[in-house]
Each structure stands twice: as C-alpha cells, then as structure tokens.
Amino acid sequence: MIDVKLLREKPDIFYTSCRNRGIGTEILDTFFMLDEEWRANQKKINDLRHRRNEITHEISRLVKEDKNSTGIRGLKSDVKEVNARIDSLEEDNRKIVDDRERAIWSIPNVLDENAPVCFGDENNVPVRTWGKASVFDDDLDDFMKESRREMDYETLKARPVSHVDLIEDMGLVDLARAGKIAGSRFYFLKNRLLKLEMALMNYTVDYLSERGFSVVEPPLMLNLKSMEGATDLETFSETLYKIEGEDLYLISTSEHPIASMLSGEFLDESELPIRVAGMSVCFRREAGSHGKDTKGIFRVHQFNKIEQFVFCKPEDSGDFLKEILENAEQIYRNLGIPYRVVNVCSGELGRLASIKYDIEAWFPSQGKFREVVSASNDTDYQARSLAIKYRASGGNEFVHTLNSTAIASTRTLVAIMENFQEDGGKRIRVPAPLVPYAGFETIEGVD
RNA sequence: GCUGGGAUAGCCUAGCCUGGUAGGGCGCAGGUCUGGAAAACCUGUUCUCUCACGAGAUCGGGAGUUCAAAUCUCCCUCCCAGCGCCA
Numbered sequence: 001m002i003d004v005k006l007l008r009e010k011p012d013i014f015y016t017s018c019r020n021r022g023i024g025t026e027i028l029d030t031f032f033m034l035d036e037e038w039r040a041n042q043k044k045i046n047d048l049r050h051r052r053n054e055i056t057h058e059i060s061r062l063v064k065e066d067k068n069s070t071g072i073r074g075l076k077s078d079v080k081e082v083n084a085r086i087d088s089l090e091e092d093n094r095k096i097v098d099d100r101e102r103a104i105w106s107i108p109n110v111l112d113e114n115a116p117v118c119f120g121d122e123n124n125v126p127v128r129t130w131g132k133a134s135v136f137d138d139d140l141d142d143f144m145k146e147s148r149r150e151m152d153y154e155t156l157k158a159r160p161v162s163h164v165d166l167i168e169d170m171g172l173v174d175l176a177r178a179g180k181i182a183g184s185r186f187y188f189l190k191n192r193l194l195k196l197e198m199a200l201m202n203y204t205v206d207y208l209s210e211r212g213f214s215v216v217e218p219p220l221m222l223n224l225k226s227m228e229g230a231t232d233l234e235t236f237s238e239t240l241y242k243i244e245g246e247d248l249y250l251i252s253t254s255e256h257p258i259a260s261m262l263s264g265e266f267l268d269e270s271e272l273p274i275r276v277a278g279m280s281v282c283f284r285r286e287a288g289s290h291g292k293d294t295k296g297i298f299r300v301h302q303f304n305k306i307e308q309f310v311f312c313k314p315e316d317s318g319d320f321l322k323e324i325l326e327n328a329e330q331i332y333r334n335l336g337i338p339y340r341v342v343n344v345c346s347g348e349l350g351r352l353a354s355i356k357y358d359i360e361a362w363f364p365s366q367g368k369f370r371e372v373v374s375a376s377n378d379t380d381y382q383a384r385s386l387a388i389k390y391r392a393s394g395g396n397e398f399v400h401t402l403n404s405t406a407i408a409s410t411r412t413l414v415a416i417m418e419n420f421q422e423d424g425g426k427r428i429r430v431p432a433p434l435v436p437y438a439g440f441e442t443i444e445g446v447d
Numbered sequence: 448g449c450u451g452g453g454a455u456a457g458c459c460u461a462g463c464c465u466g467g468u469a470g471g472g473c474g475c476a477g478g479u480c481u482g483g484a485a486a487a488c489c490u491g492u493u494c495u496c497u498c499a500c501g502a503g504a505u506c507g508g509g510a511g512u513u514c515a516a517a518u519c520u521c522c523c524u525c526c527c528a529g530c531g532c533c534a
Contacts, residue, residue, distance in 0.1 A: 042496065046503045053468090053503090056515050060467045063514095076514045083514085266457050391457070391475080 001385045002107050007031070017110045020117045022347040027106055034100040041093045045086060052082045106233065109381040111346055112355035119347035124358065130329065131338030131362070134160065134419065139367030146369055147340060161425030162365040163417040164296035167193070169425070170445055173297060184294065185286060185301045192443040196416070196430065197304065197409045199437035201279060204306045204407045207331060213277040213308065218257035220281060221248040226260035229386035232351040238287040254278025255403040258309040263386035267399065272390060273312035273320065277406060280305065297410045298370070304409040310402045311388065317377050317400035324404035325357050325375040331406060332372070335431040337415050338362040340369055352378045359405075361415040372411045375404030 007014055011028065018025045059075050111117075116125045129151035135143045136159045143153065167173035172193035178186040189197060205215050222230070227240070227249050241250040251257055258278045267274075282305045293299035308324045310317075325341070332339050344356040353376035360369035380398040383389075389396045420429040427444040435441050 039496070042503085046496075049503060052514085057468075059514055063467075072514080079514045268457095389457090396457080 001105050002109065002381065003384065004104060007107070008035070013110055014107065018108065020111055020115075020346045021108055021349065022119050023108065027103055031100060031103040031107065034096055034103060038093065038096045038100055041089060041096060045089050045093065048082055048086045048089070052079055052086065055079050055082070105385075106351075108349075108351035109354045109379060111349075112377065112379075114343070115346050115349065115355040116343055118345040120345065121348055124342035124344050124348070127341040127343050127357065129338075129340040130333055131336070133338040133362040134364045136160070136364065136367055142367060151338070151340070156364065158424070159367075160365040160418055160421055162296070163298070163414045166417050166421065166425055166428070167296065170428075170443065172443070175296075183301075185299065187297050187300060189297075192438075192440065193413060195438050195440075196434065196443065197413060199430075199434040199439075200407055200409060200412060201304060201306060202437045203434055204331060205277070205279060207334075208277040208306070208308065208327070208406060211275075211327060213275040215277045215279065216254075216258065218251070218254045218261070218278050218280055220251055220283075222251055222257055222260060223247045224249070226263060226386075227256060229263055230256040230259040230382060234351070239284050241283050241285060250283035251280060252284050253282050253305060253403075254280040254307045255309060258307070259382055259388075259401055259403075260386055262311065262388045265388060266396070267311070267388070267390040269313070269390055269392055272399065273310055273316065276309045276311075278307050278309065280307075282408075296414065298414050300410055303411075306406040308402075308404045308406050311383075311399045312402070313390070313392075314380065314397065314400050317379060317402060320400075320402050321355070321357070321375060321377045321404075324402060325359075325373075328359055328373045328375060328404050328406055332359060332361065334433050335412075335416070337412075337419055337431075339372070344374075350376070352376070352381050354379045354381070361411075361419075363415060363418050365418050370411070372408060372415060373405040375402070377402050 002014070007028075011032070014028055015025050018028060055075050055078055059072055059079075062072055062075075118125070126146070126148050129147050132152040132154060133143065133147070134156050135153045136156045138159070140155065143151075147153075161169075168175075172190055174188040174190060175186075178188050209215055221243060224247055227236070235252065236249075239252045243249065255278070257280075258276050261276075262274075281302060283302055284300075286299060286301060289299060297303075308327060310320045310324060312320050329339070329341065339359050339361045342358050342360060344358055349356050356374060356376040358371045358375075359373035361372045362368075363370050378401045380400055382401045383398040388399050388401070390399050416431060417428055420431065421427065422429055422442075427442050430438050430441050430443065
C-alpha cells in the first residue's frame with residue numbers, strides 16, 4: 001500500500017499518478033473525506049478517554065487511601081457514563097476506519113517518471129529488440145511496425161506450424177484427456193517435451209544461482225493475510241484459486257510467497273540486497289480471458305515458472321530493475337529466441353508496479369510478439385503492505401521489492417517449438433544451452 | 448489428533464499467582480567527559496493525532512468480567528517439546 005503520510009503531505013503526487021494511470025481520482029477524494037471525519041471523531045474519543053483515565057486514577061488514589069471512601073461510588077457512575085459515550089463514538093469510527101482502509105488499499109503505487117503515460121497494450125513503448133526473426137510474408141507489415149524496423153529478419157514462404165498442431169502431431173501434449181478430467185486450459189505434458197521443460201528449469205536455476213540468487217521452492221498456498229500483503233484486490237477476483245474451507249489460496253506466482261516470506265521482519269542494512277529466485281507451479285483462473293488463446297498451452301491454468309525477486313535499499317531499486325531485466329533477456333539470448341522489450345503503458349500497470357518492462361518473444365506462426373517476461377519495480381508499495389523494514393542510519397525504512405520472470409515454462413516451450421522447428425514441423429531443435437540438460441538435440445515425432 | 452510449555456517495543460527479558468502509570472538489559476542515536484577514542488555517566492529510542500504543549504493507543508488476535516486488565520475468564524492463531532499417525 002501507499003505511504004499515507006506522503007499522501008497527506010503531498011496529495012498532488014497521487015492525483016497526478018492516478019490521472020496518468022487513467023483510473024480517476026475519486027478514490028483520493030474519498031480518502032481525504034474519510035480521513036477528516038476520522039480525525040474529528042478520534043479527537044472526541046481521545047478527549048473522552050483522557051477524562052476516563054483521570055477519573056480512574058482518582059478512584060485508584062482514593063482506594064489506596066481508604067477503601068470505603070464515600071466519593072468512589074459517584075466516580076464509578078461517571079466512568080460508566082463516559083464509557084457509554086466512547087462506545088458509541090467508537091462504533092461510528094470503526095466503520096469510518098474500515099472504509100478509509102479500503103480506500104487506502106485501492107490507491108495504486110506512484111508512477112515512476114520513466115513509465116510512459118498511455119493506454120492499451122498495443123501502445124506499450126518498444127525499447128529495443130534482439131535476434132533475427134523468422135517472418136511469414138503475410139505478417140511482414142505488422143512485424144515491421146512492431147519491431148520499428150530495427151530488427152533483423154528473414155522471410156518465410158510458408159507459415160510455420162502452430163504449436164497447437166505441433167504438440168498434437170508429435171504426441172507431446174494430451175489436451176483432450178486433461179480436458180476430460182479437469183477442464184479446458186489443462187494439459188498432460190509428455191515425454192521429450194516434459195524433459196525439455198525440466199532442462200529449461202534446471203538451466204535457469206543454474207543460471208540464477210551463478211548470479212547471486214538463492215533458489216527456493218516456496219509453499220504453493222498462502223493464507224489470506226500474506227496474499228493480501230503481496231498482491232492487490234484485482235488478483236483476488238480474477239486470478240486466484242481459493243481452497244474451500246481453508247484460509248488458503250493457490251499461488252499464481254512465486255513472487256507472492258517470496259515477498260511475504262520476510263513480512264513483519266526487520267532486516268539489517270548489511271543483509272541487503274537479498275536476491276531470491278523461486279521455482280513453482282503457478283495457478284491462474286484466467287477469469288478475464290475467455291476466448292483468448294483457447295487452444296494449445298499458451299494460456300493455461302497451471303504452469304511452472306522461475307521468478308526473480310529482489311529486496312533492496314530504496315536508492316538501489318532502479319539499478320536492480322535493470323539487473324533482473326537483463327538477466328531475463330540474457331536467458332532468451334542464450335536460448336536464441338528473438339524478442340523485443342517494451343515499456344508498459346501507465347494504464348496497463350498493476351497497482352503495485354511503479355514501472356514495468358515486458359519481454360515479448362517473437363512467435364513466427366502467430367506472427368506476433370507475445371509477453372513471456374514481466375519485470376516490475378514495486379518500490380516500497382509491497383514492502384509497506386507486508387511490513388518489511390530495514391535499519392538505516394537515519395532510522396527504519398521500508399525496503400524496495402522487485403520481481404521479474406526468469407522463465408515461464410509453457411510460453412517458453414511454445415516459443416521454442418515455433419522458432420526452432422525444422423523440416424516443416426517434423427522436428428524441433430533443442431536450443432544449444434539446454435542440450436546438456438535434456439540429453440538430446442532434437443525432438444521428433446512420437447517417442 | 449492429544450498433553451504440556453510459550454508469544455511483552457529492533458532483539459532479550461521482568462511483571463501475571465495477589466488487577467491500580469509496562470521495569471530492566473542489549474543494540475542504536477544524541478550528550479557529558481577526552482588531544483582522539485574506549486570506559487563511565489546522562490538523555491532518548493513502538494504506533495496514532497497535534498505547528499506545538501500535550502493527549503491517546505499498545506503486552507500474539509478477539510470477546511467477556513470490572514470504575515480499572517499484560518495480570519482474571521472464554522474463544523482463536525502461531526511457535527516449542529513430548530506422544531500418536533504418516534509419504
């Protein structure tokens with residue numbers, strides 16, 4: 001959540017930020033109204049409590065002097081009267097505080113000055129490209145626009161086989177039976193594609209371990225308190241699965257257990273930065289995406305992901321955003337998957353992020369760049385919700401938190417299948433860095 | 448799942464039986480002293496409101512008893528130990 005003190009002191013920052021995000025400023029007006037109301041009420045309550053304490057102390061004094069002192073009875077009834085007034089004011093205040101808290105929690109993080117003010121993913125600002133894209137003739141116009149004519153490419157006379165067909169033809173995924181037993185967007189990943197996934201995960205774990213990350217497998221479920229602190233309300237309504245009868249939610253990313261891992265803790269300045277990579281299954285309801293990517297394994301309810309996470313000092317978070325984005329880009333470069341990096345529009349950022357860069361891999365059969373990595377700087381927003389502080393020389397401060405995908409299994413597997421298919425879709429070449437992990441160089445036909 | 452023990456400020460701890468302003472230590476910050484430091488001593492060191500003076504809240508969470516609850520009663524959460532069950 002946001003810094004309420006800062007909101008009171010410099011409301012303009014928040015008004016500008018909300019306007020630039022395109023969410024309107026009513027929520028801020030609501031907050032200030034409730035805050036005033038609360039302050040006035042609180043003052044009355046405080047004064048009454050002060051009065052009560054005075055009387056109570058007087059009783060205490062009299063009792064010590066003489067237990068049967070005549071004044072005590074009257075004072076007792078005074079206190080009862082004061083208490084009744086306090087109770088009624090407190091009841092009013094509880095509702096005000098509830099409403100105010102709700103307002104505070106729905107105010108988004110302050111935008112980074114480098115976040116572009118725009119709306120719609122199609123207006124995300126391209127930052128750079130890498131690699132040589134294979135582009136089918138019909139897609140060339142779109143490609144030139146999306147890559148800003150900065151990217152190497154070769155043209156293809158035939159459209160590459162879609163991963164949807166490839167996985168079926170090659171017997172790498174069983175969607176039909178997964179659908180039968182669990183529903184759409186579930187899958188059995190089979191044989192060499194499963195081994196390729198494991199290779200991808202192993203490769204990435206090694207890669208991040210060498211770059212100062214401790215690697216963890218987190219709890220796949222979180223209680224409400226931890227989940228609330230680590231994420232926002234939108235995620236609850238659209239993304240998360242709730243376990244019936246338990247105070248538990250399935251995680252949608254290991255970002256959340258890693259962030260809440262240090263909740264309520266005080267860190268020493270010398271412990272920072274803390275780099276943690278989490279490998280986990282991620283569960284997503286995909287409630288808002290009916291009809292999108294309904295075939296294949298591009299958008300599914302369950303996938304494996306390795307996520308980078310950093311806790312750092314406020315002044316360092318800008319540099320760490322560069323670091324984790326560069327780590328992710330390097331992985332894609334090593335795999336040889338062409339991509340572009342975009343700076344995500346202010347209107348499309350989640351509430352926690354002050355700025356976000358996406359890596360969009362090139363998918364030749366779709367003829368599109370699609371998101372495979374998302375790197376965000378949440379500044380102190382998430383740390384404040386989770387109460388993660390460190391001892392700084394000038395006092396205690398909230399840390400900054402950052403997160404970025406390293407590898408999301410299904411999407412990257414799709415990118416490999418589309419970019420590394422050979423012989424008209426009869427064979428998939430395994431990216432060189434993965435060969436030692438996989439133990440084979442190609443995937444062909446049914447194993 | 449059962450039994451017992453526990454949760455007090457950044458950390459450690461006293462207070463609980465017997466209700467009446469939460470005390471001490473460590474660490475940290477400032478000061479006195481010093482050529483400089485250490486030691487010693489003094490002051491401060493949870494949160495909220497207030498320009499300030501000051502006031503209020505706070506002893507894992509919630510409810511109750513009471514004029515008054517860290518303290519008594521009930522419920523809940525988590526941690527530790529033992530027992531039981533267990534891939």
